[in-house]
Amino acid sequence: DQQVKQNSPSLSVQEGRISILNCDYTNSMFDYFLWYKKYPAEGPTFLISISSIKDKNEDGRFTVFLNKSAKHLSLHIVPSQPGDSAVYFCAARYGGATNKLIFGTGTLLAVQP
Amino acid sequence: ETGVTQTPRHLVMGMTNKKSLKCEQHLGHNAMYWYKQSAKKPLELMFVYSLEERVENNSVPSRFSPECPNSSHLFLHLHTLQPEDSALYLCASSPVGGYGDSPLHFGNGTRLTVT
Numbered sequence: 001d002q003q004v005k006q007n008s009p010s011l012s013v014q015e016g017r018i019s020i021l022n023c024d025y026t027n028s029m030f031d032y033f034l035w036y037k038k039y040p041a042e043g044p045t046f047l048i049s050i051s052s053i054k055d056k057n058e059d060g061r062f063t064v065f066l067n068k069s070a071k072h073l074s075l076h077i078v079p080s081q082p083g084d085s086a087v088y089f090c091a092a093r094y095g096g097a098t099n100k101l102i103f104g105t106g107t108l109l110a111v112q113p
Numbered sequence: 114e115t116g117v118t119q120t121p122r123h124l125v126m127g128m129t130n131k132k133s134l135k136c137e138q139h140l141g142h143n144a145m146y147w148y149k150q151s152a153k154k155p156l157e158l159m160f161v162y163s164l165e166e167r168v169e170n171n172s173v174p175s176r177f178s179p180e181c182p183n184s185s186h187l188f189l190h191l192h193t194l195q196p197e198d199s200a201l202y203l204c205a206s207s208p209v210g211g212y213g214d215s216p217l218h219f220g221n222g223t224r225l226t227v228t
Contacts, residue, residue, distance in 0.1 A: 002155065034216055043117070043203055043219030044156075089156065099144065099207045099215050100169065103156040 003027050004092050006104035014112050019077040021107050023090030026071060030092040034101065035064060035075050038087045047088075048075070080111045116140065119204050119220035127228055128194060134223045136187040136204030144209045145187040146217060147179060150201040162187065163209050194227045201225070 005024045013019045023033075031052050036044035050057040050064045050073065057064050063076045077084055090104040117138045126132050138145065147159040161169035162181040176198075178190040187204055201224050205217040 004155070036216075036219075041221065043119075043205075043221045045219070046216035049216060099146075099217055100158060100161065101156075101217060102158075103148075105153065105155045 001026070002104075004090055004102050004104040006088075006090055006107050008107050009105070010108040010110070012110045012112060013080045015082055016079045019075075019080045019084065019109055019111065021075040021077075021088050021090075021109065023073050023075075023104055024071060025073075025092050027092070027102075028071075029094060030102075032093040033064070033066060033073050034091045034093065035062075036089040036091060036103075037084075038089060038106070044089055077109075080109075082111050082113050085109055085111045117204060117206055117218050117220035119202075119223050121223060122221065123224045123226075125226045125228060126191070126194065128196070130194075131190070131192040133191065134189040134202055134204075134225075136189075136220055138185055138187075138204075138206040138218070138220075140206055140218055142206035142208050142218070143184040144207050145181060145184070146205040146207075147187070147189055148203040148205060148219075150203060150222070152200075156203065160189075191225075194225075196227050199225055199227045 003026050034049040035047040037047045038044040048059050048062045050066050066073045087106040087108050089106045091101040094100045120135045144163045148156045150156050159173045160179040180188040201222045203222045204220045207217045
């Protein structure tokens with residue numbers, strides 16, 4: 001059973017508007033949640049993270065919101081740019097000495113000029 | 114060279130072949146990981162090495178054999194693979210320790226096709 005779920009395989013947004021990518025999880029033991037971005041023919045690159053004790057983290061155009069009671073997090077990109085077009089993976093981490101990340105299936109974001 | 118480098122970028126092999134994937138990191142990290150990405154599936158963790166010791170083996174078939182000779186290098190030895198093993202194999206590294214987010218840094222992957 002998937003512990004981290006991204007239910008939208010794709011999302012299309014106009015340039016300058018807000019992109020909202022969603023992620024749900026089932027395990028209350030995760031201590032960090034991370035978002036990765038992946039372009040074709042490249043490996044995933046780290047984008048932003050949030051601790052399980054916070055409800056919001058912001059870095060420039062990217063903001064991640066965490067709702068622990070709903071076991072839901074979202075990534076907001078404002079304003080969206082064509083260069084943001086990529087696959088976005090949500091990941092959750094078990095605490096401990098190793099960074100064991102559980103990934104979702106990804107959401108393909110297309111930002112239309 | 115910086116970051117995480119994987120070679121080869123593409124590999125086609127028959128089911129009876131033996132090949133190896135190589136990963137090298139120049140970030141001073143001491144934990145390394147193998148992930149597998151198949152079409153329409155999440156990235157699946159295969160192996161974790163922490164301080165050159167294998168600490169995780171996620172029920173991976175024995176036809177995949179990892180090796181970590183030092184904290185900068187990681188190999189995945191492949192033998193008698195099946196066509197369903199065709200996938201993108203990603204190597205990653207991170208610092209050891211559970212403090213802070215310590216994100217994984219990924220290489221660009223090896224696209225493996227088993228014929």
